[in-house]
Amino acid sequence: MKELNEAIRKWGxxxxxxxxxxxxxxxxxxDTGLMFRMGEALADHFASCRPDLILTVEASGIALxxxxxxxxxxxxxxxAKKGSTVVQNEEMVTSxxxxxxxxxxxxxxADRRYLPEGSVVLIVDDxxxxxxxxxxxxxxxxxxxxxxxxxxxxxxxxxQPGGENLRRRGTDLxxxxxxxxxxxxxxxxxxxx
Amino acid sequence: MKELNEAIRKWGxxxxxxxxxxxxxxxxxxDTGLMFRMGEALADHFASCRPDLILTVEASGIALxxxxxxxxxxxxxxxAKKGSTVVQNEEMVTSxxxxxxxxxxxxxxADRRYLPEGSVVLIVDDxxxxxxxxxxxxxxxxxxxxxxxxxxxxxxxxxQPGGENLRRRGTDLxxxxxxxxxxxxxxxxxxxx
Numbered sequence: 001m002k003e004l005n006e007a008i009r010k011w012g013x014x015x016x017x018x019x020x021x022x023x024x025x026x027x028x029x030x031d032t033g034l035m036f037r038m039g040e041a042l043a044d045h046f047a048s049c050r051p052d053l054i055l056t057v058e059a060s061g062i063a064l065x066x067x068x069x070x071x072x073x074x075x076x077x078x079x080a081k082k083g084s085t086v087v088q089n090e091e092m093v094t095s096x097x098x099x100x101x102x103x104x105x106x107x108x109x110a111d112r113r114y115l116p117e118g119s120v121v122l123i124v125d126d127x128x129x130x131x132x133x134x135x136x137x138x139x140x141x142x143x144x145x146x147x148x149x150x151x152x153x154x155x156x157x158x159x160q161p162g163g164e165n166l167r168r169r170g171t172d173l174x175x176x177x178x179x180x181x182x183x184x185x186x187x188x189x190x191x192x193x
Numbered sequence: 194m195k196e197l198n199e200a201i202r203k204w205g206x207x208x209x210x211x212x213x214x215x216x217x218x219x220x221x222x223x224d225t226g227l228m229f230r231m232g233e234a235l236a237d238h239f240a241s242c243r244p245d246l247i248l249t250v251e252a253s254g255i256a257l258x259x260x261x262x263x264x265x266x267x268x269x270x271x272x273a274k275k276g277s278t279v280v281q282n283e284e285m286v287t288s289x290x291x292x293x294x295x296x297x298x299x300x301x302x303a304d305r306r307y308l309p310e311g312s313v314v315l316i317v318d319d320x321x322x323x324x325x326x327x328x329x330x331x332x333x334x335x336x337x338x339x340x341x342x343x344x345x346x347x348x349x350x351x352x353q354p355g356g357e358n359l360r361r362r363g364t365d366l367x368x369x370x371x372x373x374x375x376x377x378x379x380x381x382x383x384x385x386x
Binding site: 023024028029030031032033035036058059060062063066067069070074075076077078079081110111113114 | 216217221222223224225226228229251252253255256259260262263267268269270271272274303304306307
């Protein structure tokens with residue numbers, strides 16, 4: 001997505017070889033207009049699979065998921081919650097997610113009632129790196145008896161294995177921007193559209 | 194807001210005397226159409242104060258903030274983050290927030306660059322109970338040199354002191370629904386519009 005690529009070039013900050021900070025427009029401050037155009041671009045790609053709902057994970061996936069849900073005709077958004085809860089019960093599906101960035105394992109969870117069996121689910125997240133969060137969400141869908149029709153991502157880090165692993169499995173993965181690498185001068189190298 | 198009151202009556206679950214769960218449409222599963230109409234209702238109330246940006250706090254405030262920002266002509270949304278970060282610096286404003294529900298103190302933070310000095314800020318959150326999160330966000334704005342023009346809330350728990358405290362201070366507080374109490378049968382009693 002041209003506008004997103006330009007925003008990454010203009011506002012993205014790099015730290016070392018593998019961190020791209022896009023706080024300015026995506027995951028701390030939200031550029032509202034851009035976020036809705038990103039949601040529309042994902043919706044254009046996935047409209048033909050007619051998802052019943054969007055699944056994302058708190059917190060920074062929520063905005064893109066809502067923008068996409070709007071463009072798909074106001075389908076519901078479910079956001080998986082992080083951490084364990086006081087009120088655990090069999091109504092909840094849970095999955096472990098390992099973060100390579102933070103070297104920690106965490107749990108995500110969702111209420112089965114909001115992932116009705118047989119639903120067609122579009123998974124949306126702002127970032128894709130190692131793909132652990134997406135795998136956790138796919139696991140929640142499988143436990144709930146839902147079918148994942150695709151995965152829509154804001155920014156994919158192409159130098160980490162999440163995207164390739166999903167494509168190899170045949171998942172319909174659509175990333176609005178792909179960062180191929182961060183060069184020795186700290187510049188973001190984006191995959192050409 | 195009539196539609197929100199009806200959703201609370203239809204889908205809200207009560208636990209004891211003071212918990213209203215609205216997971217079904219507000220803070221786990223999002224009813225996308227309702228969320229945008231809630232955002233529009235807040236925008237109608239606050240449009241005349243011409244906010245430069247909306248401040249909310251992750252995670253469940255993000256959806257309502259984004260919907261309201263859309264209705265205000267795509268102004269930016271800043272979401273304060275919870276917890277401390279590895280990268281602390283003087284560019285960050287922080288505030289302590291005490292949760293009466295969880296009996297814990299946590300920190301919220303925002304980057305000063307996204308709260309430019311002199312900005313007019315509308316604070317938005319999904320729930321208002323004791324008002325600690327709103328006070329924390331007001332504190333962030335004060336530290337950053339911003340002016341808060343009002344506070345827009347999805348559901349106010351009228352039997353907790355947050356709303357009254359803000360009104361007594363002269364804050365322009367607008368809550369789309371106010372739960373006055375939970376009766377002995379577990380029914381939600383809503384303030385008439």
